[in-house]
């Protein structure tokens with residue numbers, strides 16, 4: 001009960017935390033806003049119900065550009081549901097999605113793509129029988145005089161991979177089915193970059209990867225955010241989370257248990273939050289920028 005915001009559990013938690021300042025006055029070190037004081041994506045009071053199951057309850061979350069936000073939580077906490085609501089797969093039952101300061105309604109994944117939201121899944125969304133260039137340019141093919149401009153497309157794909165310092169791919173004409181998991185992930189990220197996504201969402205990007213492939217993907221995530229887009233990463237792996245995250249958001253039973261700069265958390269406090277919805281450890285340290293939502297008391 002010692003952090004400033006946890007005492008606001010209940011009524012106060014809905015109105016008084018730094019993340020919710022409408023413009024201009026974000027929490028000084030929370031780093032959620034760009035120069036206009038406006039985070040790229042704001043979720044306000046998002047709820048999602050599947051019949052009797054309330055999968056998400058009153059989620060207030062800012063996702064700033066140029067930063068990696070890690071979304072963590074135990075199985076069934078609501079991570080995928082939240083991400084699917086941002087990706088246009090589900091429509092929230094309540095609440096608002098605010099994109100660049102404007103309220104938006106995402107009726108389909110197409111709507112999300114049109115805004116500049118790209119979702120990268122581990123094994124989906126790439127065509128195994130096509131090569132790297134074909135995959136990256138799929139739906140965005142360059143045509144000249146009625147023919148595919150293979151040279152330009154290959155150059156573009158190569159340049160994007162080089163920009164992201166993806167060096168382990170031997171040939172961009174290799175079929176994607178023959179790539180390792182980490183290389184596939186790299187191609188999927190490069191595709192999102194090429195489509196100039198402003199928000200790249202990654203659901204468990206390292207779940208199926210070995211040590212060196214995980215390294216490749218983690219460094220890619222860091223470089224991606226440095227280029228400007230917001231990155232929202234779901235992960236179960238706290239090592240990965242602490243390697244890449246600028247901000248951490250913890251879901252517990254459909255509620256946002258805590259959100260704040262990664263530096264304000266440690267693995268033990270995140271585990272507490274994931275498993276009980278609260279943590280006394282944060283309060284012993286300098287957790288003043290972490291917003292605890294008091295999920296335990298609202299049960």
Ligand SMILES: Nc1ncnc2c1ncn2[C@@H]1O[C@H](COP(=O)(O)OP(=O)(O)OP(=O)(O)O)[C@@H](O)[C@H]1O
Pocket residue numbers: 050053054055073074075076077078079080081082
């Ligand atoms: N399509 C659906 N229909 C009914 N209930 C659903 C549906 N999708 C998710 N749920 C329920 O919503 C809750 C949150 O599920 P979600 O898949 O978002 O969890 P998660 O945090 O992604 O878990 P995991 O770590 O296991 O992937 C769960 O109780 C789940 O059973």
Ligand SMILES: [Mg+2]
Pocket residue numbers: 079080081
């Ligand atoms: Mg999931």
